[in-house]
Amino acid sequence: MKALLTRTLNIGILAHVDAGKTSLTERLLYDTGAIDRLGSVDAGSTQTDTDAIERQRGITVRSAVASFRVGDTQVNLIDTPGHSDFIAEVERALGVLDGAVLVLSAVEGVQAQTRILMRTLREARLPTLVFVNKIDRAGARADALLAGIRRKLAPHIAPMTAVRDLGTPSAKTAPHFHDDAQFSAAQGELLAEHDDAILARVVDGPPLTPAELTKALADQTARGLVHPVYFGSAIGGQGIAALVDAVVTLLPAPTPDTAAPPRGTVFAVKRDGSGRKVAYLRLAEGSLSNRQRLTFTSSDGATHTGRLTALDVVGAEGQGGTAGASGPTPLTAGNIGRLRGLPHIRVGDRLGPPRAPGAQHFAAPTLQSVVHPRQPGTAAAARLHAALVDLSEQDPLIRARTEPGGATSVFLYGEVQKEVIAATLADTYGIEAVFEPSRTVCAERPHSAAEFTEEIHRGPSPSGYWATVGLRVAPAPYGTGNDFRYETELGALPRAFHQAVEETVYDVLRSGGPQGWAVTDCAVTLVRSGFDSVMSTAGDFRAATRIVLEHALRKAGTRVYEPYQAFELEVPIGALTAVTAQLSAMGALIEETTGGEEVRLLRGTVAARRVAALERRLPALTHGEAHWWSRPDGDRPLDGLSASGRADTLA
Structure with missing residues (x-):
């Protein structure tokens, strides 16, 4: 008989594209018995990448949920997109998580999107484990990669496993144990940086016991101060058992109030086989039952009310199904449910009291493109507009908008997102669409x-x-x-x-x-x-x-403002002059320069419309050794820009 569930964890799997995030999700489900066959990204048979576009391209576009059980704990895994064009999807998912696993490749190491994700996780103080994947691949690194993590991602990391035969098909992992004196001493020094009592024990003794070290590690991990690191291989299965144990023992499960009025957030919306909406909601407080009438508040303050016609609790199948003698399983605080019967529901809608102003902010898209149907005619244009409005319910930030003359425009984060929307229009709606060149969105x-x-x-x-x-x-x-x-x-x-x-x-x-x-x-x-x-x-x-x-x-009178990005750029010292000249030519403001004799780190701001060109030119200027990171940083006045000249100036 299965143990009675006493806690639920909602965990996000995050990574730079191609680090092995979806493969890790698949391995976790398989090794814990949630599925009986491993899916493959290449074969398009994974549990979480269910959309045709995701299977064809081998990338995650929408957040997806799967679950497994370990003892009395249910873990809901939320597989998030890895490509930077879908960062808003990741940001929405973070709001419903109890913890995260950040996946790195042992070969490629810390990549641009990895830095953005970790910075976001650290700012949110979200408990995060680091999983270094692909240890069985040629070129895999351990010590150098750990140094890179400390320098580029987070200074306080705790390596929890060692690797033998690194970079070979026979690579294996072994856990470090707190009864090893050298490992315990290193752990104690790390944990002492955030705890004066531990510091006193490290300096004056007696040494912390293995149990005390484990408790202190769990406490500091839960507070986002320390990030345990595990090595392994999602494809080969090495190191997975240690990661599963860490998820259950080091990441904290909340103790929500099930008696309070229901409160929660919709973080994903999909369509079922009949075309009806299915909303994924993480319930923070209270409980929900089928046929209940609910009122939601959208991000713009508008409200809408509907009655649940069907309610499935993620993971309830593992408890004997979604229905029993007493009826369907209710959704209780801390869990995730699939809600049906809410035709006006959108991603980001909130159940319960409206969110306080400024409590959550998603970076707005900085690109806009006008879309036309390849087939001319009013009917085709109307079908295209309806399809784009439908897609904007899954990602409200793309904001399908009618332009003068009847065309429809969408807001975007990048060109890959444009390609995915075009493919979705063709495959799901049967509409061939033509996108005009993207231009920067001003205000x-x-x-x-x-x-x-x-x-x-x-x-x-x-x-x-x-x-x-x-x-x-x-x-x-x-x-x-x-x-x-x-x-x-x-x-x-x-x-x-x-x-x-x-x-x-x-x-x-x-x-x-x-x-x-x-x-x-x-x-x-x-x-x-x-x-x-x-x-x-x-x-x-x-x-x-x-x-x-x-x-x-x-x-x-109005003044036009264009979006800016804050950047960090790591360059070899020999390329510093050429890179700073290029930044200056593109109007970038370098606010800080730090570093040593071999590498310099530049921090500053630059107009968002210049970022793509900079990223294209940096490899040639630095022989491929530049590391660029940027994120939205508000906007700045743009003088002398007229409506007629905006497309040429900002394309």
């Missing part, structure tokens, strides 16, 4: 405050609409987004007219300001309103609001 902010009013004058207003609308626009604090306010008396307008004004304000700001870019950090206040009780309609207020807001924005 407009109001330069000053201004008002404009459109009045009804004894009949229709001069614009032809039965509505009086007066709006004031003003700059809002940087990074706060857009805000709509009232100075008119509430109730002076019928609710439908109020709603028409507010919805149109947000729509106009999203659609673009005087220079053609979406407007942000703008406070819009309704300062005057009026209507005719017989003639006015909500349509009048929508049309009038659009005209008034466009006039007010032109009067206030």
Whole structure:
């Protein structure tokens, strides 16, 4: 008889693309008995890469969930994308995790995306184990790789296994034991860096016992201070048992309040065989049952309500199925459920109280591309738009948007994401799409405050609409987004007219300001309103609001801002002059230079539109020895950019 489950862990598997992340997920499931046959990335038979695009390309595009059991612990594995174009998918998954396993290749070592992922994990203080994969591959390294991890990822790492015959098919791992004096001394010194009591024991004695060392390691791992490192091979199975033991013993399981009102976050949305939505929700508190009515809040503050028609608990099959004598298994706090019957559900929707402003931030895409159907015609364009809107429910940040003239545009993180969307449109929706060259996404902010009013004058207003609308626009604090306010008396307008004004304000700001870019950090206040009780309609207020807001924005004036990236660049000393000259030519600002006699580390900022060109040129300038890392770092004013010139300037 299986042990009664007493704890649930939700663990993310993260890695640079091709480090072996999905293969490790497959091996963990196989070695713990969750599956009876190993899948293969090359054969497209893995458990978590289920989409046709993922199987064809051998990459993970969407987060997927699988589970296994070890004793009284259920571990839900969330396999996340490894390619940088899908970083938003990774960021969403981090919000529902209890811990993570960061996978490195023993051959390639620390790669660009590895550094981004570890930095994100450390900033979140998420407990993280490091698994060094591919020890049986030629060129695998151990000591040099550990030095690279300390220098580039995290200074406080605890190697927990040793490797024999490294870089050969017969490579094997063996655990270090705390009863080994040399290993215990090294562990004690590492743990003493974060604990004065341990430091006193290391200096004055008596030495920590093996049990005390194990307890201290688990405590500091749980707090994200120390990162245990395990060597192994996902394909060959070496080192997997030690990693499984570490997941269960070193990563902390939360103790959520099951009696509280339900609270949780939707981190993935898929379609089942019949095309209906399936939402993956990590429940943080409370419990859910089938047929329950739920209200969700989207990232933009909008709410929607629906009733569950089906509820599956991830891993419930291991407890004898999802249904029993008392009915379907409820979803309890700490677990992940698949929810059906919610047609308006989107990734990022929150069950329970809305998230506090600024509590979570996902870097916005910096590229935009206009998409056309290869087959001309209004019907084809409508089908394409509907398909892109559907895809944006799985990744809201791509934001399918109607452009002037009826075309549809999407927001992107990179060219691989564009290729994946094109392939998905063809395979899933039967639509061949053509993408225009990507251009950098900028934003407009109001330069000053201004008002404009459109009045009804004894009949229709001069614009032809039965509505009086007066709006004031003003700059809002940087990074706060857009805000709509009232100075008119509430109730002076019928609710439908109020709603028409507010919805149109947000729509106009999203659609673009005087220079053609979406407007942000703008406070819009309704300062005057009026209507005719017989003639006015909500349509009048929508049309009038659009005209008034466009006039007010032109009067206030707007300034264009382009996105920037903060970068770290490691270069050999011999290439320093050439690299700094190239950075200067591309307008990069070098803020700090550190390093020794052989390697220099440059830190600074650069316009996002320059990053791709820099990454292409660095290998030739440094003989392939440069290491580049960058991430979004807000935006900066871009003077002299007009709407007509934006495509040429920022393409």
